[in-house]
Amino acid sequence: MEDLESILKQHPFLEDLQPEQVKLIVGCAKNLRFKPGEFLAREGQKEACLSLIRRGTVAIETHAPNGETMCIETLMPGDVLGLSWITPATAHFDCRARETVIAFSLDHGCLVGKMKEDPAFGYAITSRLLDNTYQRLSRLRLQKLDVYR
Amino acid sequence: MSTGEATRRAPNAYMPIPTRIGRMVGDIEDVFTWALEPSEPFEFAPGQFNMLYAHGVGEVPISISGDPTDPTVLHHTVRVVGKVTRALGALNVGDEIGVRGPFGSTWPLGQAIGQDVLFVAGGLGLAPLRPAILAVLARRGEFGQVSIIYGARSPEDILFRRELEAWRGRFDVDLEAIVDRSGTDWYGRVGVVTRLVAEADVDPETSVAMVCGPEIMMRFTARELEQRGFEQDQIWVSLERSMKCAVGLCGHCQLGGTFVCKDGPVYRYDEVAAKMLVRGL
Numbered sequence: 001m002e003d004l005e006s007i008l009k010q011h012p013f014l015e016d017l018q019p020e021q022v023k024l025i026v027g028c029a030k031n032l033r034f035k036p037g038e039f040l041a042r043e044g045q046k047e048a049c050l051s052l053i054r055r056g057t058v059a060i061e062t063h064a065p066n067g068e069t070m071c072i073e074t075l076m077p078g079d080v081l082g083l084s085w086i087t088p089a090t091a092h093f094d095c096r097a098r099e100t101v102i103a104f105s106l107d108h109g110c111l112v113g114k115m116k117e118d119p120a121f122g123y124a125i126t127s128r129l130l131d132n133t134y135q136r137l138s139r140l141r142l143q144k145l146d147v148y149r
Numbered sequence: 150m151s152t153g154e155a156t157r158r159a160p161n162a163y164m165p166i167p168t169r170i171g172r173m174v175g176d177i178e179d180v181f182t183w184a185l186e187p188s189e190p191f192e193f194a195p196g197q198f199n200m201l202y203a204h205g206v207g208e209v210p211i212s213i214s215g216d217p218t219d220p221t222v223l224h225h226t227v228r229v230v231g232k233v234t235r236a237l238g239a240l241n242v243g244d245e246i247g248v249r250g251p252f253g254s255t256w257p258l259g260q261a262i263g264q265d266v267l268f269v270a271g272g273l274g275l276a277p278l279r280p281a282i283l284a285v286l287a288r289r290g291e292f293g294q295v296s297i298i299y300g301a302r303s304p305e306d307i308l309f310r311r312e313l314e315a316w317r318g319r320f321d322v323d324l325e326a327i328v329d330r331s332g333t334d335w336y337g338r339v340g341v342v343t344r345l346v347a348e349a350d351v352d353p354e355t356s357v358a359m360v361c362g363p364e365i366m367m368r369f370t371a372r373e374l375e376q377r378g379f380e381q382d383q384i385w386v387s388l389e390r391s392m393k394c395a396v397g398l399c400g401h402c403q404l405g406g407t408f409v410c411k412d413g414p415v416y417r418y419d420e421v422a423a424k425m426l427v428r429g430l
Contacts, residue, residue, distance in 0.1 A: 017411070018404045059333075059339065061333075068332065068334060069333045070330060070331070071330065071331045071332065071335070072330060072339065073339050073340045074338050074340060075338045076348075078335060078340075082343050098336070121181065138343075139340055139341045139343065139344060142341045142343065142365070142366075142369055143330070143340070145342050145365055146275075146302070146329070147270035147271065147303060147362070147363040147365045147366045148271060148300075148301060148302040148306060148329065148362075148363060148366075
């Protein structure tokens with residue numbers, strides 16, 4: 001049976017981390033399961049963890065006053081959820097499990113503490129978060145252009 | 150001059166041929182597909198277009214969206230966006246239009262033989278790619294892995310939906326679709342088409358990519374393909390410009406030193422990549 005460390009390092013977000021850096025993350029990680037329809041994050045609430053999706057699809061959604069729910073993007077295994085975690089901001093969207101979702105949940109306080117203690121580890125995590133943020137921003141820019149209209 | 154394959158030329162490039170509308174399918178809002186019945190077999194190559202003439206109103210260039218192996222039926226998929234397309238959309242089965250063509254360069258199917266083929270279509274860009282997809286599927290054994298990536302604005306805007314579902318059901322085709330936005334009744338992917346390009350299980354060493362959609366989408370897609378390891382000469386795009394004469398005389402569709410109606414619309418990406426980045430061209 002694989003242990004948490006060996007499963008963690010298979011996630012694309014943690015790819016190429018040094019073994020001792022993966023060990024640092026193990027202490028902050030929990031393996032969570034979400035049922036279909038369950039929310040991983042809610043608009044307006046502080047995101048206390050960074051989720052590394054292992055299995056299932058998560059819909060990033062918002063809703064209009066008439067009750068209509070709009071999906072902005074779907075996140076897949078290998079994706080990271082909770083990027084607002086890097087700022088004091090609260091979540092801007094609801095994140096709902098479309099099917100059973102399995103994810104590593106990295107505790108904010110624990111991870112930030114280790115990032116501060118170990119600048120090389122902090123840099124490794126921050127650069128990955130920035131890369132994810134940039135990729136997400138690029139996709140949203142293209143989406144905003146509404147090119148198919 | 151495009152390095153595309155030998156094109157088929159219209160028998161008389163200046164003479165619209167009266168052609169009857171045999172069948173009409175309403176695909177999605179403001180978009181319809183005609184099955185025209187040419188009086189003589191109409192041969193074309195995937196990627197080419199015709200000038201469609203609404204009597205007394207005007208002509209528009211429209212890509213051929215049908216099966217190149219069946220010269221008895223000529224398919225065109227039209228979006229109603231202006232005076233001429235509105236006039237065309239008001240016609241009924243049995244009415245006649247004028248057809249001038251076929252014109253333009255073609256998708257590089259000959260060069261793709263023995264290679265993996267990746268089709269990337271966005272929105273109505275699936276229509277000009279459809280003849281190439283049908284041609285590849287008709288000669289499936291001549292090609293390696295066949296992958297189709299399709300992006301649309303919303304689930305309601307998916308073109309040729311039943312056909313996409315049928316292709317997805319084949320064991321010898323990989324098809325992924327994504328929409329820019331959806332409600333909760335769509336269970337497929339939501340996001341932009343480049344996301345699927347980044348994830349596609351393709352080997353750039355052995356692949357040819359054919360891309361068609363809005364030009365911004367094609368630029369973003371080509372950039373993603375290059376990040377995946379594709380060289381620009383492995384990527385083909387179909388450009389859209391204001392084509393009026395279709396024979397390279399009027400200059401409306403000039404793009405730098407090339408005329409899209411005559412040298413395009415299908416170009417190898419390295420021929421046009423720099424031009425596509427020039428504002429105003």
